[in-house]
Amino acid sequence: MDQLYSSLFIMVLGVAGCVFYFFGSNIVLNLIFPTRGVSNMQMAKNIRRAASVRPWLFLGPALSFLGLYLVYPVFDSFMLSLSDRAGEDFVGLKNYVWLVNDREFRESLFNNLMWLLVVPAASTFFGLIIAAMTDKISWGNIAKSLIFMPMAISFIGASIIWKFVYDFRAEGSEQIGILNALVEYFGGTPEAWITIPFWNNFFLMVILVWIQTGFAMVILSAALRGIPEETVEAAVLDGANGIQIFFKILIPQIWGTIAVVWTTITITVLKVFDIVLAMTNGQWDTQVLANMMFDWMFRGGGDFGRGAAIAVVIMVAVIPVMVWNIRQANAQMEGR
Known part of the structure; x- marks a missing residue:
């Protein structure tokens, strides 16, 4: 209960602080640029100045916090990446040279590339198909709610759920993992799925696809509903079948939305960490960049230089995708 009371107190204090700042800043601004007791010309100038300020x-406050918690850490991380293990002595590009020659980094980079190829494509594809199908059935909203539900689960929570799906017990023991229970039921041999090199990456990807499909479905469903009915009716009158309407009429009109969904999921994939940490902790050739950064930064005594260098690599990889995503979203909002 103490934690609950503390949380409520902080919430009330935060809201009260925002209200005080809002009214207080307006009062101060009116004192600096008064609109009473001055000439009409001066009053007009003060109104314009106050409106601009x-x-x-x-x-x-928002820009200050962004600068403190977002911009400053970027520069600090870059400086750390040029420092030694303790983050004190300058070592130049030594940490980046180590990255290029490190086998684990190359493995992580390769795994991240596989995630990038599979997860955004699969999530967007399934989201689009489900959005199109559920819009045509009476219980579509119920189906959407069920498919969107994994989005409400944390990545760690989802990983724990799928750990039970992939759970392995020795042959002859009762299998509590759904996948191995099915394999055994059909006469197969149970496997420790997440320990099988290369293929275990795809078993981990399934978890993120399961989570992100709901997000893609919701956004693409809204885009599909925004398509003018006249274009579909015209296609029907011209003799187009369902598949032709879907691929040649619907998809071209929401291509911008598909691209935004794709790149948004791509950014999530580039930062994937929780799933790998909870499922394998990077073992059995499943290491990814974010988990590798966590290992070097916080484990084994910590190496701030190498951990920061990996963080910079992740940031550099995310920036182009993020910029393109923002431009696409802005273009779509402007109707271009």
Whole structure:
């Protein structure tokens, strides 16, 4: 109960602080640029000045926190990547040279590339198919709710669920893992699925596809509903069948949305960490960049230089995708 009371107190304090800042900043602004007791010309000038200052006054705290918790750590991480294990002495590009020559880094990079090829494509594809199918059935909203539900689960929670799916017990023992129980039921031999090199990466990818398909479905369903009915009706009158309408009429009209969904999931994949940590901790050739960064930064005494170098690599990989995603979203909002 103490934690609950503390949380409620912090929430009330935060809301009260925001209200106080809102009204207090307006009062101060009115004192600096008064609109009473001055000439009409001066009053007009003060109104314009106050109007130009007020947005920055309200944005100020948010920009300050962004600078403190987002911009500053980027520069600090880059400086750390040029430092030694303790983050004190300058070593130049030594950590990046180590990365290029490190076998585990190359393995992580290869695994991340596999995740990038499979997860965004599979999630977007299944999301699109499900969105199109559920819009045509009476119980479509119920189906969407069930498919979207994994989005409400944390990555760690989802990983624990799938650990039970992939669970392995020695042959002859009762299998509690769904997958091995099915394999045994059909006469097969149970396997420790997440320990099989190369293929275990795909078993881990299934978890993220399961989570992200709901996100893709919701966004693409909204896009499909925004397509003018006239274009579909015209295609029907011209003799187009369902498959032709889907691939030649519907998809071209929501291609921008598909691209945004794809790149959004791509950014998530580049930062994938929780699933690998919970399922394998990078063992059995499943290491990825974010988990490798965590290992070097916080385990075995920590190596701030090497951990920061891996973080910089992840950031550099994310930036182009993020910029393209923002441009696509802006273009779509402007109707281009």
